[in-house]
Amino acid sequence: xxxxxxxxLLTDLYELTMLHVYYKEGMTGHAVFELFLHKRPDNRNFxxxxxxxxxxxxxxxxxxxxxxxxxxxxxxxxxxxFIDILKDFTFTGDVYALPxxxxxxxxxxxxxxxxxxxxxxxxxxxxxNLLQFQSMIAxxxxxxxxxxxxxxxxxxGLRRAHGAEAGMLAARACxxxxxxGTSNVAASRLFDIPMFGTMAHSYIMAHDDERQAxxxxxxxxxxNIVLLIDTYDTESxxxxxxxxxxxxxxxxxxxxxxxxxxxxxxxxACEVRKILEDGGHPEIGIxxxxxxxxxxxxxxxxxxxxxxxxxxxxxIIVSEDVPFLDCVYKLQEYAGTPRYKQSEGKITLxxxxxxxxxxxQKGILxxxxxxxxxxxxHGEPLLIKVMEQGKRVDAREPLQEIRxxxxxxxxQLPEEFLSLHVSVESPIKISxxxxxxxxxxxxxxLCNTTGLS
Amino acid sequence: xxxxxxxxLLTDLYELTMLHVYYKEGMTGHAVFELFLHKRPDNRNFxxxxxxxxxxxxxxxxxxxxxxxxxxxxxxxxxxxFIDILKDFTFTGDVYALPxxxxxxxxxxxxxxxxxxxxxxxxxxxxxNLLQFQSMIAxxxxxxxxxxxxxxxxxxGLRRAHGAEAGMLAARACxxxxxxGTSNVAASRLFDIPMFGTMAHSYIMAHDDERQAxxxxxxxxxxNIVLLIDTYDTESxxxxxxxxxxxxxxxxxxxxxxxxxxxxxxxxACEVRKILEDGGHPEIGIxxxxxxxxxxxxxxxxxxxxxxxxxxxxxIIVSEDVPFLDCVYKLQEYAGTPRYKQSEGKITLxxxxxxxxxxxQKGILxxxxxxxxxxxxHGEPLLIKVMEQGKRVDAREPLQEIRxxxxxxxxQLPEEFLSLHVSVESPIKISxxxxxxxxxxxxxxLCNTTGLS
Numbered sequence: 001x002x003x004x005x006x007x008x009l010l011t012d013l014y015e016l017t018m019l020h021v022y023y024k025e026g027m028t029g030h031a032v033f034e035l036f037l038h039k040r041p042d043n044r045n046f047x048x049x050x051x052x053x054x055x056x057x058x059x060x061x062x063x064x065x066x067x068x069x070x071x072x073x074x075x076x077x078x079x080x081x082f083i084d085i086l087k088d089f090t091f092t093g094d095v096y097a098l099p100x101x102x103x104x105x106x107x108x109x110x111x112x113x114x115x116x117x118x119x120x121x122x123x124x125x126x127x128x129n130l131l132q133f134q135s136m137i138a139x140x141x142x143x144x145x146x147x148x149x150x151x152x153x154x155x156x157g158l159r160r161a162h163g164a165e166a167g168m169l170a171a172r173a174c175x176x177x178x179x180x181g182t183s184n185v186a187a188s189r190l191f192d193i194p195m196f197g198t199m200a201h202s203y204i205m206a207h208d209d210e211r212q213a214x215x216x217x218x219x220x221x222x223x224n225i226v227l228l229i230d231t232y233d234t235e236s237x238x239x240x241x242x243x244x245x246x247x248x249x250x251x252x253x254x255x256x257x258x259x260x261x262x263x264x265x266x267x268x269a270c271e272v273r274k275i276l277e278d279g280g281h282p283e284i285g286i287x288x289x290x291x292x293x294x295x296x297x298x299x300x301x302x303x304x305x306x307x308x309x310x311x312x313x314x315x316i317i318v319s320e321d322v323p324f325l326d327c328v329y330k331l332q333e334y335a336g337t338p339r340y341k342q343s344e345g346k347i348t349l350x351x352x353x354x355x356x357x358x359x360x361q362k363g364i365l366x367x368x369x370x371x372x373x374x375x376x377x378h379g380e381p382l383l384i385k386v387m388e389q390g391k392r393v394d395a396r397e398p399l400q401e402i403r404x405x406x407x408x409x410x411x412q413l414p415e416e417f418l419s420l421h422v423s424v425e426s427p428i429k430i431s432x433x434x435x436x437x438x439x440x441x442x443x444x445x446l447c448n449t450t451g452l453s
Numbered sequence: 454x455x456x457x458x459x460x461x462l463l464t465d466l467y468e469l470t471m472l473h474v475y476y477k478e479g480m481t482g483h484a485v486f487e488l489f490l491h492k493r494p495d496n497r498n499f500x501x502x503x504x505x506x507x508x509x510x511x512x513x514x515x516x517x518x519x520x521x522x523x524x525x526x527x528x529x530x531x532x533x534x535f536i537d538i539l540k541d542f543t544f545t546g547d548v549y550a551l552p553x554x555x556x557x558x559x560x561x562x563x564x565x566x567x568x569x570x571x572x573x574x575x576x577x578x579x580x581x582n583l584l585q586f587q588s589m590i591a592x593x594x595x596x597x598x599x600x601x602x603x604x605x606x607x608x609x610g611l612r613r614a615h616g617a618e619a620g621m622l623a624a625r626a627c628x629x630x631x632x633x634g635t636s637n638v639a640a641s642r643l644f645d646i647p648m649f650g651t652m653a654h655s656y657i658m659a660h661d662d663e664r665q666a667x668x669x670x671x672x673x674x675x676x677n678i679v680l681l682i683d684t685y686d687t688e689s690x691x692x693x694x695x696x697x698x699x700x701x702x703x704x705x706x707x708x709x710x711x712x713x714x715x716x717x718x719x720x721x722a723c724e725v726r727k728i729l730e731d732g733g734h735p736e737i738g739i740x741x742x743x744x745x746x747x748x749x750x751x752x753x754x755x756x757x758x759x760x761x762x763x764x765x766x767x768x769i770i771v772s773e774d775v776p777f778l779d780c781v782y783k784l785q786e787y788a789g790t791p792r793y794k795q796s797e798g799k800i801t802l803x804x805x806x807x808x809x810x811x812x813x814q815k816g817i818l819x820x821x822x823x824x825x826x827x828x829x830x831h832g833e834p835l836l837i838k839v840m841e842q843g844k845r846v847d848a849r850e851p852l853q854e855i856r857x858x859x860x861x862x863x864x865q866l867p868e869e870f871l872s873l874h875v876s877v878e879s880p881i882k883i884s885x886x887x888x889x890x891x892x893x894x895x896x897x898x899l900c901n902t903t904g905l906s
Contacts (some may be wrong), residue, residue, distance in 0.1 A: 005458070005617040009639035012611060013650025016638065021652075021673040027659060071642055077677065117659060124653070128612040129620065158465060159581040160777045162623075164458040165616030167582065185469065186462035189524055197466025199474075200577070202784035205792040206480060206570060220474040224530065230796050263797030314777050323776040324613045324767050331655035339658040343683050344716030 005165055008064045008089075011125040016072070019118045020082050029335035031117040032352045033124070034109035035131060036330075041322040044139055045417045045424050048406060049098040049110050050173050051134030055127055056392055062091040062123065091119050095387035096373075098355075100397065101138075101176060101405035102382060103413065105426045108355050108370060110135065110327075112383060117334060124329045132327035133166065137173035140294075140319040142406065144312055145178030146418050147298035152309030154196045155182040156289055157317025170317045176402050183311070191399065196311075198224060198259070204231040214244045218253055226257045226287060230268070234260065238272045242279030257285035257308065265290065266305045273306040287311065293320065294420055338437045347446045349430060350437045355382040365412050371431035458618055459510075461517045461542075464578040469525070472571045473535050482788035484570040485805045486577070487562035488584060489783070494775040497592055498870045498877050501859060502551040502563050503626050504587030508580055509845055515544040515576065544572050548840035549826075551808075553850065554591075554629060554858035555835060556866065558879045560823060561808050563588065563780075565836060570787060577782045585780035586619065590626035593747075593772040595859065597765055598631030599871050600751035605762030607649045608635040609742055610770025623770045629855050636764070644852065649764075651677060651712070657684040667697045671706055679710045679740060683721070687713065691725045695732030710738035710761065718743065719758045726759040740764065746773065747873055791890045800899045802883060803890045808835040818865050824884035 004010060022028060040047065064072075064086045073083045093115025098104055110131055113120045144153055155174040161167035164186075171187035181194035188195035199217060207213035210232065218225045225248070229237035238258065245255040258276075260268050265288045276284045289311035300307060314320070330348050331339045340350035349370065356369040356379030371377045385393055416424050435443055457463060475481060493500065517525075517539045526536045546568025551557055563584055566573045597606055608627040614620035617639075624640035634647035641648035652670060660666035667680045678701070682690035691711065698708040711729075713721050718741045729737045742764035753760060767773070783801050784792045793803035802823065809822040809832030824830045839846055869877050888896055 004621075004639055004643075007639050009642060010611070010617050010620070011638055012609070012636040013638050013641070013648045014636065014652055014656075015650075017650055017670075017674050017677065018652055018656045021656070021669050022659075024673045025669050031659065033655070068642075077674070079673075121653075121655060124655075125612045126617070129614060129617065132613060133615050156465070158463070159578045160585060160780070161582060162586050162615035162771070163618030163621075164463050164579070164582065165618045167463070168457075169616055183465040183467065185464055185466050186457055186460050188466070189462060189521075190457075195466045197468075197470055199467055199471050200574075201794050201796065202486070202574060202577075202782075203467075203471045203474070205784045205794065206475075206484065206787045216474050216478050217470075220477045220532075221470050221530070224470065232795050261796070262799050318615070318771075318776040320776055323771040323773055327613070331658045334659045341654050341658065342685050343654065343714065346715050 006058070006061055007068065008062055008122070009068055010129075011122060015122045015124060016078070018121055020078055022118045022121070023082055023085055024079070028116045028118060031115060031120040031331060032333035033113045033120045033329055034332050034353060035111045035127060035327060036109050037106045038326045038328060038346065040106040040426060041325065042423065043321050045419065046103045046105060046139070046413065047135055047325070048138040048142055048177065049102045049104055049131075049135055050100050050138040050176055051131045051169070052097050052100045052111070052386065053396055054130045054134070054169065055111065056095070056387060058126055058130060059091045059093075059095065059123060059387060060390065060392065062089070064089055089119075090390060091115065091123065092390040093119055093387070094385065094389065096383040097386045098382055099384065099402075099405060101402040101409065103409045104355070104382075105368060105428050107349060107428060108368065109353050109383060112332075112352065114352075128327050128329055132325045134169050134173040136319045136322065136325045137170045137317070138177045138406075140322065141174040141177035141179060141316050142410070143294035143420055144297055144310075144316065146410070147294040147420060148301050148310065151297070151301075151307070152287070153179045154309065154311045155179055155184065155317065156311040156313035158184045160314040161317045167317070172399070174316065175399060176406060178403065178406065193399070198226040199228050201228065201231045201261070204228060210237060211240045211244060214240065215247070218244070218248050218255070222253050225253065225255045226259055227255060228259045228261060229272070230260055230262045234263065234268045235271055235275060238275040239279070241284070242275065242281055245281050245284065255281070255284050257287045259287045259289065259311075261288070261290045265307070266300055266303065269305050269307045285309065289313065291315070298420060340438065340442070342442055347442050349434050349446075351434055353434070356380065357382055359412065363412060364414055365427060367427040367429055369429050369431055370434065372433045375431075375433050377431065459514055460521065461515055461575070462521055463582070464575060468575045468577060469531070471574055473531055475571045475574070476535055476538055477532070481569045481571060484568060484573040484784060485786035486566045486573045486782055487785050487806060488564045488580060488780060489562050490559045491779045491781060491799065493559040493879060494778065495876065496774050498872065499556045499558060499592070499866065500588055500778070501591040501595055501630065502555045502557055502584075502588055503553050503591040503629055503855075504584045504622070505550050505553045505564070505839065506849055507583045507587070507622065508564065509548070509840060511579055511583060512544045512546075512548065512576060512840060513843065513845065515542070517542055542572075543843060544568065544576065545843040546572055546840070547838065547842065549836040550839045551835055552837065552855075552858060554855040554862065556862045557808070557835075558821065558881050560802060560881060561821060562806050562836060565785075565805065567805075581780050581782055585778045587622050587626040589772045589775065589778045590623045590770070591630045591859075593775065594627040594630035594632060594769050595863070596747035596873055597750055597763075597769065599863070600747040600873060601754050601763065604750070604754075604760070605740070606632045607762065607764045608632055608637065608770065609764040609766035611637045613767040614770045620770070625852070627769065628852060629859060631856065631859065632765075646852070651679040652681050654681065654684045654714070657681060663690060664693045664697060667693065668700070671697070671701050671708070675706050678706065678708045679712055680708060681712045681714060682725070683713050683715045687716065687721045688724055688728060691728040692732070694737070695728065695734055698734045698737060708734070708737050710740045712740045712742065712764075714741070714743045718760070719753055719756065722758050722760050738762065742766065744768070751873060793891065793895070795895055800895050802887050802899075804887055806887070809833065810835055812865065816865060817867055818880060820880040820882055822882050822884055823887065825886045828884075828886050830884065
């Protein structure tokens with residue numbers, strides 16, 4: 001069974017039942033929806049927007065197949081007229097969004113959809129699904145890049161990802177966030193990300209002799225000799241590596257690195273580094289995996305543990321400490337009138353919004369003013385037009401460009417934002433124009449629950 | 454872009470580099486791999502096996518396309534001979550597994566693969582990916598079923614799932630675990646799961662009048678009238694519902710329920726129940742959503758909060774407290790010799806294993822003996838043959854059968870295992886046959902780190 005990733009049915013039933021009413025009542029006026037986070041997670045001083053490319057693919061290709069229409073018809077839940085509308089349904093709206101790799105904070109729109117109400121509504125579920133996931137992973141992964149500057153970081157997460165698509169998109173998000181590559185072959189192919197990988201413990205265990213396992217690997221993969229040395233006894237295996245490296249040198253081959261995957265990685269790394277140096281092979285690198293995250297990397301980095309690269313899996317690919325973002329998609333305006341939700345604890349900011357980013361004289365982020373898009377403010381407007389009448393405005397952005405953007409934006413953050421431990425307040429302010437659209441109670445509740453002024 | 458969910462490239466590069474060596478060295482002997490959990494998560498007294506159907510689909514259809522072979526060839530990493538082998542590569546092995554819905558514990562094999570070494574190796578990554586995810590979600594979701602017996606539970610999670618496939622497979626896993634259905638339309642279609650859904654806040658906000666929004670919905674969806682009442686003021690909306698219900702009664706229509714999605718749900722539910730009863734509409738149910746999990750459900754259930762059903766999203770679909778299982782896939786035997794991993798803290802049990810479940814006189818689980826498959830022990834053997842020479846032994850199992858199995862197995866658990874708060878020890882023992890295959894050091898390390906005897 002091939003699970004659909006493009007189907008228009010990848011949505012909540014309520015989107016369809018609402019559309020049914022909208023068409024019945026002629027409610028097809030111009031609607032503005034924005035996707036944003038209610039709250040920033042405790043462990044994140046900032047977030048990184050990612051997933052826009054996939055979101056735009058989804059919008060451009062949005063359509064119901066004949067089969068899907070037939071199935072909806074057979075469900076008995078909808079009128080024939082409505083099913084007929086779905087047969088020709090496409091997304092024809094305009095889209096404004098943060099370029100991928102843009103740093104953002106809570107309440108700030110990541111994407112704004114402007115379209116006839118039914119078109120803007122139906123895409124809600126999958127847009128959140130796509131944008132929250134990659135943004136969450138990029139925001140998690142960048143912490144490892146910050147914690148271990150200059151080290152080779154590789155995504156090893158596919159096996160523990162939540163399904164295939166999560167593995168694919170997380171490999172992309174990690175790469176955007178500064179990783180050097182992925183072990184995921186399909187992601188390497190689809191996104192043109194460098195791939196890494198050599199051997200598992202089962203490979204060593206299938207051989208009767210560890211040294212023979214190393215030699216066989218070197219012969220078959222002469223440009224990719226990284227030897228896993230912790231299947232039995234790490235230090236004994238490191239000594240075998242020296243002998244193997246000597247042997248291979250005569251054949252013109254080089255052992256690139258050894259890999260550690262269990263026990264006390266820092267201690268083993270120090271022992272192994274000494275063995276490699278004493279053995280006359282200081283050029284052999286040490287690569288480590290097993291249960292890593294940004295906190296372990298930071299600790300090792302500060303302690304100067306002699307490890308050159310890390311394979312990072314589970315904890316990053318599921319964003320262990322923050323496995324979801326509180327992302328919502330809200331109606332901001334309908335038929336020319338600003339709208340906002342007044343439900344307890346879920347107050348939203350009305351209107352068609354823009355983020356105006358303001359910098360100090362050194363080019364460091366001072367604060368973001370969340371204002372109305374139509375009342376231009378001083379500062380850099382962050383949302384740009386990415387789709388017009390259902391078509392992309394620009395070509396697909398190369399991943400390298402997005403990597404550079406993240407790099408540049410990190411340099412514009414005040415240093416305390418880069419801490420993995422200390423939480424800082426969000427640098428956001430709400431414009432008076434927006435407040436003027438709200439009632440006093442809602443403003444008071446918003447200030448109380450968020451600390452915003 | 455449609456993300457591949459069946460591709461043979463959904464794997465780690467190291468699987469391919471290992472295969473390259475195996476074929477070069479003629480290491481195509483009979484291998485036995487087993488997939489199991491090193492450790493049970495702290496918050497789970499037991500786990501539920503799920504995802505086998507998808508795993509068997511994957512194995513049955515395993516193949517490299519011509520394009521994929523060409524791409525691997527172009528990578529320059531592999532010999533032509535190896536690429537030629539991949540062109541005709543299929544999975545021809547035998548598979549033994551726990552039927553979906555079987556309760557299991559750490560160290561116990563969920564699936565055993567017996568095949569020529571390369572075939573058994575290459576499927577590692579995706580098998581873990583598929584089996585760990587659904588097992589994790591079923592094990593999380595069943596806690597909600599336990600916490601709120603007799604209530605209607607609906608999966609609302611697609612938007613916060615980690616991608617599309619996660620949303621699809623989680624809807625299936627929740628349904629297996631006793632949920633009544635899902636909001637996910639694609640999952641409803643693919644797996645034939647009942648679907649639920651009515652309206653979002655945006656629907657109410659797009660109308661100028663809340664009452665009119667209710668009436669419009671009732672006209673378009675006369676068999677599905679569930680009205681969202683917390684967009685502005687919950688109790689005022691409940692009073693409007695009474696009036697709407699009176700009006701609709703004259704047309705022969707019934708308001709089925711109201712939905713609460715913000716604020717203090719328990720308090721609002723009590724207020725709203727009173728309004729509905731005082732207003733002469735005790736038949737209208739109350740459905741709640743917003744930030745729910747098994748702990749909230751248990752609290753409401755114990756307090757007798759008058760809510761009839763729950764929409765459960767984010768926290769279940771990402772298994773918030775346990776967002777991954779420590780699942781591994783290990784070589785147990787190669788070319789007739791039992792193998793085990795001796796890495797520090799990661800000792801495994803060697804051999805081709807079986808779980809023998811033993812019950813007390815009342816039919817309640819006493820303990821599981823993990824023994825060797827070939828030395829039959831007293832007790833119910835849990836792993837059954839599900840695939841022979843790459844083909845399924847039995848037809849796809851209907852989801853209803855799996856639901857029944859979970860129900861029956863929960864009744865066989867000692868009551869303390871059902872607690873959401875108190876952790877119990879695992880009821881597993883290791884047979885002497887297995888210990889006889891291990892060295893004394895490894896046994897001692899295993900006992901020290903796991904508390905097993």
